[in-house]
């Protein structure tokens with residue numbers, strides 16, 4: 031099988047690429063702005079990489095949509111801080127650029143495996159979010175945080191309509207707070223614009239306070255990336271065409287915790303790491319209002335728990351990595367990379 035991955039150097043893109051190359055005989059054609067997370071994939075003869083931009087390299091994209099069997103467009107801004115800072119960039123990239131890719135898949139009748147998001151459920155009151163039953167609930171326009179959710183929801187609806195009219199073979203997957211090595215770069219976290227787990231790792235490393243937005247009572251279900259990729263691989267394999275025109279949550283409802291519990295557990299894991307056991311002092315945990323942390327356009331989501339019966343049934347899958355282990359693996363891998371980067375800097379400066 032030939033797989034086209036746009037945004038191949040992103041968090042999901044590079045983990046997926048490595049898994050495909052390690053466990054199948056498929057070829058991967060990938061494009062991204064950079065290649066720093068791709069590591070050994072870059073030397074694999076079944077991996078074909080273009081350093082490029084979805085807004086510029088349109089001919090390359092069209093040619094490869096035509097050439098490949100399945101298209102996975104992973105290019106998007108997916109960080110809440112940026113939804114409020116630059117909603118127009120979110121719209122242009124997440125909606126317009128991706129719509130073009132969807133239309134090319136329609137033109138060439140190619141299968142698309144598209145990343146929807148758990149964010150589409152918004153402030154849905156259901157205890158567990160169901161792909162085919164739950165309402166998708168967002169806030170007022172002046173709360174610009176919702177632009178990402180709306181962009182993704184409209185794309186879901188467009189893809190669904192093409193699919194059900196027979197113009198497109200699709201699967202939509204909805205990741206629920208996937209975490210793992212190389213989630214976001216520590217540089218963005220140092221500037222304060224990262225997703226919560228990377229943000230807390232950066233604060234711990236810099237001994238800056240960990241900030242709990244609105245007291246940290248909001249809950250998330252953190253899913254270890256290897257579990258997420260297992261599910262995604264089964265979607266790509268698509269045995270018996272089981273995932274055709276389906277929407278599938280990929281998350282771990284057992285790994286639910288509040289952001290306050292997350293902060294405490296992460297600090298404990300960090301403090302237990304051999305490099306930091308003797309540090310003496312660690313980040314304090316403080317509270318901050320959402321308006322101060324994110325600005326006026328933000329509105330939080332208090333619970334976000336997936337129903338995963340459909341993933342279990344269609345994919346014969348279930349998540350395996352518990353919360354503590356997911357956090358340990360993630361934190362340890364960031365610490366290793368940080369130490370390696372510091373060593374490298376030391377070498378250059380001596």
Ligand code: UDP
Nearest residue numbers: 110224225226227229241242243248289330
């Ligand atoms: N959050 C926090 N402190 C931070 C960063 C995030 O309390 O330094 C909270 C944020 O308000 C949200 C949750 O952590 O309720 C998860 O945020 P994330 O950026 O990971 O994205 P989300 O799950 O909301 O899409």
